[in-house]
Amino acid sequence: MKYWLMKSEPDVFSFTDLKSRPNKTEPWNGVRNYQARNFMRDDMQVGDLILFYHSSCEIPGIAGIAKVNSMPYPDDTQFNKKSEYFDPKATIENPRWFLIDVAFEKDLKRHISLEELKGFKELSDMRLMQKGNRLSILPVTKKEFEFIIKLGQ
Numbered sequence: 001m002k003y004w005l006m007k008s009e010p011d012v013f014s015f016t017d018l019k020s021r022p023n024k025t026e027p028w029n030g031v032r033n034y035q036a037r038n039f040m041r042d043d044m045q046v047g048d049l050i051l052f053y054h055s056s057c058e059i060p061g062i063a064g065i066a067k068v069n070s071m072p073y074p075d076d077t078q079f080n081k082k083s084e085y086f087d088p089k090a091t092i093e094n095p096r097w098f099l100i101d102v103a104f105e106k107d108l109k110r111h112i113s114l115e116e117l118k119g120f121k122e123l124s125d126m127r128l129m130q131k132g133n134r135l136s137i138l139p140v141t142k143k144e145f146e147f148i149i150k151l152g153q
Contacts, residue, residue: 002048003145004039005128005138006066006102007055015052015063015104024104029075030085031099036137041072041098043139050102051140051148053128054111061113062148069103108152122147 006028008014018026031037050066074095077085090096117123127138140148 001142002043002045003051003140003142004044004048004068005051005053005062005140007053007136007138009056010054010063011057014054015066018052018064018066018102019104019107021104025069025101026103027075027099028102029077029099031075031136032085032087032097033135036135037096037098039137039139040100044068044072044100046071049105049145051145052102055136059111059113061111061115061117062108062152063111064107065105065149066102067105068100070101072098072100075099108149110152112148112151116151117148120147120151 013026018024028040031040046068048068050068051062052064052066054060054063075085075097077083078087078090078095078097079092080086085097087096118129123129123144126140126144127133
């Protein structure tokens with residue numbers, strides 16, 4: 001099993017939105033960064049656990065726990081000319097962008113802010129803490145994941 005951090009702006013799609021979806025599951029569409037796409041396409045497996053992170057908001061941080069709920073498949077938004085995620089170079093025969101379905105796993109007892117996370121030496125090597133790391137999907141070590149889960153309890 002692998003562990004991930006996936007960022008979403010809560011005014012676009014929040015952890016609460018995920019919990020309110022049918023089957024508490026949502027396709028993670030619209031990723032248009034090759035490295036983030038590669039994580040979904042090549043590395044994520046059904047059952048991997050996810051730290052659902054709210055970004056670009058008043059108090060960025062970990063909002064809850066989700067899990068990978070599907071194998072990767074082509075992101076349909078790349079083919080839709082009306083979508084903000086349309087990619088004219090993508091074709092059905094040769095898709096460029098992939099996604100996975102994300103499912104609600106569990107609530108944390110509290111939101112864990114980025115500022116709080118920065119205060120722990122145990123997390124100093126976490127990719128989220130590295131300068132300039134703006135990827136929407138980041139791998140997380142088991143040790144980092146478990147430490148953060150304990151913080152949220």
